[in-house]
Amino acid sequence: MFFAQIDQLLSSRELELVHRTREFCDGAFSLELQRSFIKGAPFSADWIAQWAELGMLGLQVPRELGGQGATFACKVRIAQELALHGFGAAFALNNLQGSVTRLARHGTGEQRSRLLEKMLKGRILGAPVMTEPTGGSDLGALRTTATKVDGGWLLDGSKAWITNGTLINCPLVLARVGEQPGAAGIASFLVPIATDATTVERIAINAPGARSFRSAALHFRGHFVPDWCLFNAAGEAFKFSLASINAARVHVAAMCVATLYASLCEAVQYCGERVAFGKNLLAHQGLRWELAEVSTRLEAASALVAHAVALAQNSGLTPGLAAQAKKFAIDTAVWGIEQCIRATGAVGATHELRLAMHYEEVRLAAFADGTNEILQDRIGRGLQAAYTPEAIQPKEVLP
Ligand SMILES: Cc1cc2nc3c(=O)[nH]c(=O)nc-3n(C[C@H](O)[C@H](O)[C@H](O)COP(=O)(O)OP(=O)(O)OC[C@H]3O[C@@H](n4cnc5c(N)ncnc54)[C@H](O)[C@@H]3O)c2cc1C
Numbered sequence: 001m002f003f004a005q006i007d008q009l010l011s012s013r014e015l016e017l018v019h020r021t022r023e024f025c026d027g028a029f030s031l032e033l034q035r036s037f038i039k040g041a042p043f044s045a046d047w048i049a050q051w052a053e054l055g056m057l058g059l060q061v062p063r064e065l066g067g068q069g070a071t072f073a074c075k076v077r078i079a080q081e082l083a084l085h086g087f088g089a090a091f092a093l094n095n096l097q098g099s100v101t102r103l104a105r106h107g108t109g110e111q112r113s114r115l116l117e118k119m120l121k122g123r124i125l126g127a128p129v130m131t132e133p134t135g136g137s138d139l140g141a142l143r144t145t146a147t148k149v150d151g152g153w154l155l156d157g158s159k160a161w162i163t164n165g166t167l168i169n170c171p172l173v174l175a176r177v178g179e180q181p182g183a184a185g186i187a188s189f190l191v192p193i194a195t196d197a198t199t200v201e202r203i204a205i206n207a208p209g210a211r212s213f214r215s216a217a218l219h220f221r222g223h224f225v226p227d228w229c230l231f232n233a234a235g236e237a238f239k240f241s242l243a244s245i246n247a248a249r250v251h252v253a254a255m256c257v258a259t260l261y262a263s264l265c266e267a268v269q270y271c272g273e274r275v276a277f278g279k280n281l282l283a284h285q286g287l288r289w290e291l292a293e294v295s296t297r298l299e300a301a302s303a304l305v306a307h308a309v310a311l312a313q314n315s316g317l318t319p320g321l322a323a324q325a326k327k328f329a330i331d332t333a334v335w336g337i338e339q340c341i342r343a344t345g346a347v348g349a350t351h352e353l354r355l356a357m358h359y360e361e362v363r364l365a366a367f368a369d370g371t372n373e374i375l376q377d378r379i380g381r382g383l384q385a386a387y388t389p390e391a392i393q394p395k396e397v398l399p
Contacts, residue, residue: 052122088212099126165216209360
């Protein structure tokens with residue numbers, strides 16, 4: 001019922017995929033996410049293989065290429081089903097799936113014939129590799145270089161905060177080629193990394209909540225990339241990365257909504273059972289109103305996301321609306337989960353409930369695919385186009 005607005009955009013086949021995801025999540029997978037979070041470890045990589053076996057890594061790959069041919073709305077709903085159980089794992093699995101879609105839609109014939117089948121099966125894993133230790137917002141200033149050599153390129157430089165960075169073996173890496181400054185000098189490469197590669201070092205990032213994202217820094221030291229791996233030529237990679245950012249923002253926003261929904265359900269259940277001063281916590285008006293406020297803002301975030309998804313489905317999504325959806329959803333989720341933790345008392349801060357896990361993982365979403373400041377800037381730049389004087393111009397003017 002809660003997700004009905006987006007569900008109504010889905011075909012019956014897509015609803016079946018959502019159902020399949022729900023079955024995948026319920027039970028062992030869900031427990032694995034909680035258990036691994038408590039241990040401070042990422043969820044087992046075996047689940048990636050099982051996810052691939054279900055055909056989910058090819059969710060948006062055309063059916064004639066071996067995928068599911070699903071729409072954006074379906075991808076969003078599947079991500080939401082995962083995010084009900086753990087935001088980090090949902091983000092990580094969807095990130096892998098995005099790499100397969102990118103290859104299927106935009107790779108060369110040779111790249112597809114070498115990689116696609118293995119990527120669909122989860123034997124080759126990718127990720128977009130852009131951010132560097134010196135900064136992520138200002139992508140045009142990246143420093144990693146690719147130097148032309150006989151038969152390929154040599155990659156040198158450091159990347160940071162790469163999702164699934166401890167696992168990926170063929171990421172899409174943005175690097176500077178030639179002398180052109182700014183975005184014009186940036187190309188992208190599919191970068192095969194052999195298990196025993198000595199020219200790539202990975203260092204896991206141990207920030208709170210980052211384990212299920214498998215966030216890592218990658219250091220390339222003269223790593224050889226064959227010619228066939230060039231994905232976007234100089235000047236194209238930056239535009240290509242930005243082209244998909246609006247949909248990605250809505251997608252992250254939708255996952256934030258789902259994780260807050262799961263948190264509120266857990267808090268309501270707990271507060272309905274816990275007794276203080278002779279009655280359950282929800283029977284106390286002060287506390288009930290706090291969770292009522294969470295529910296109101298959650299519904300507003302959910303409606304905004306559903307609106308953005310519907311527009312994205314028909315190619316009508318604007319950068320401003322995508323940024324609004326992400327900013328509002330992340331702010332609402334971080335605030336709302338904290339309210340849920342408070343409402344459940346000290347237990348809420350322990351691992352007895354999932355609230356602490358949801359909080360630590362969701363807050364990281366504030367950085368991925370655009371920070372709040374970058375989003376505000378995007379919204380601000382679209383103000384004059386979105387809120388025009390014509391909309392309030394009276395048909396007749398006062399004499
Ligand atoms: C969970 C997670 C997953 C991620 N996955 C990936 C991935 O798979 N691949 C990848 O390449 N990157 C990934 N990232 C990195 C992410 O894209 C960057 O964190 C993000 O771009 C911000 O860059 P930064 O952290 O270096 O902050 P900086 O760019 O250093 O910014 C620092 C602060 O300054 C603010 N700021 C910057 N510029 C302006 C401005 N013009 N006006 C006002 N304020 C400004 C920012 O909003 C921020 O608050 C991930 C990050 C996280 C947390």
